[in-house]
Structure formats: structure tokens, C-alpha cells
Amino acid sequence: MQEKSVPDSAGAIRRDARSTGERSVLTSLLRGARLTCPACGKGAMFRRYLKVADNCPACGEALHHHRADDAPPYFTIVIVGHIVVGLVLAVEMAYRPPLWLHAALWLPLTVLLALLILPPVKGALVGLQWALLMHGFDPNAEEEKIEPFDVGIHNGRGG
Template structure:
């Protein structure tokens, strides 16, 4: 069985609509609603809309708070470190010149990537029906054990 044909098991109830992961993440990274792909996902730089103006999908319950920042640090850090090491090996520059080059690039790269990455994380949560994006409320379950909170 290949990964393309795998469908999650469902017992009883209505068949859930398919939510392709790649398409949902791409729509989120483009700043569009992961459901319809038309409505705006952000009302401000990092503030998502409460509800899509086109399809009515509720987005207010997302939990894309810390993961986007960690992903930005990971991606930007690896890319800039490769650039820093390459330039240090090719050119003989003093430390303050490296600092003058790489510090502004780090800030600029982080600011340019944080919104698309946050949108992608919201798209991922929507595709996997996490944190209220499904048909059930998962607030009353213990995430470590999957059972009800005592």
C-alpha cells in the first residue's frame, strides 16, 4: 500500500472531506485560507483572521504560536551559517565586517520567513484537523494520554 492511497480509519458517522496536506500548507504559506485557498489568512503581519471571509472557516482556534519561531530559527540559522562559513573560507574579513553583513541579513531573513512559516503551520493544523479544526472539540483531552482531563 503506498502513501497516496492510505486513508485514515473511520468507524461510523459521516465520511470526512479530504484535506490534502501539501495543498493546505502551500495555501497557508501563501497567506490564503487553507480550506478554500481564496480568503486572506492574516489580518495583520502575524495575526490570523478569526474566520475566512470567503468560505467561513473558523481559524481563531489555531495554535501556531511557538513552532513557527523555532522553524524560522532552524531554517534561517542553517542557511546563514552556511553563507557565513563559506564567506569566511573564501575571503579574509575581520569579525566586525562579518557582523555588519550577517546580523542584518539574519534579521531580514527572519522577518521575511516568519509569516509564510506561520501560515504553513496553520495549514498543517487544518489538514490534520488539529486544535479545533476538526468536527470535535479537543480541548477537554489530555494531550499526553489522549484521555479526558481529571
């Protein structure tokens, strides 16, 4: 598929990363886990700790479509839980330390691991959504428009 150039909001011409053909799931996952743009692998995906940039600073790919929601914390809990529980059991069986030592060791390790693993997990999930053309990442789909929920004042008579 031939690449095409598209003017961005400032009028500059940029490469349209979405028009470059098939999107590799593995490559997108790895780029996201490295916290880089799933399209080009060069620009930063996050502008803050867990705040995804609206567009890639390198290629201009729109990243605001992502809907990671609760999946990154869920997968982070699963990963950290498997690591920490395995280590807790191994240390308990080998050394039988007192409970206060377990708490002093495993609580900070759990928090630290969760904070370190969460951004790469979220990046990988955003990369997966980009590769699978989910949630507005499909260039051939119309922009998803969400209508605000109309909250009217009801008088309690069902109408």
C-alpha cells in the same frame, strides 16, 4: 461527500469548507505558506503581520482554533540558521573578511530573513493543523472549552 450550506453569523448562506471531504496536507501547507486560507486558498489568513484572522474572509472557515505557539519561531530559527551559517562559513573561507564586516553583513541579513520567513512558516503550520483536524479544526468534535484556572486566596495552611 456532499457540500452543505450553513448560515453565518449575519444569516447569509455560505459553503461549509469543512464538509468537503478529505483535506490534503500538501495543499493546505502550500496555501498556508502563501498566507491564504487552507480551506479555499483565496482569503487572507492573516489580518496583521502574524495575527491570524478569526474567519476566512472568502469562505468563512473558522481559523481561530490554531495553536501555533512557539513552533513558527523555532522552525524559522532553524531555517535562517542553516542559510546564514552556511553563507558565513563560505564567505569566511573564501575571503577572510574582518569581524566588523561579518557583523555588518550577517546581523541585518539574519533579522531580515527571520522577519520574511516567519509569516509563511506560521501560515504553513496553521494549514497543517487545519488539514490534520487538530485543535478544534475537526468539525465532528465538540468545541474545546477551556475553564479558567481558579486562583483562590490561600492562607498558607494548604487549603
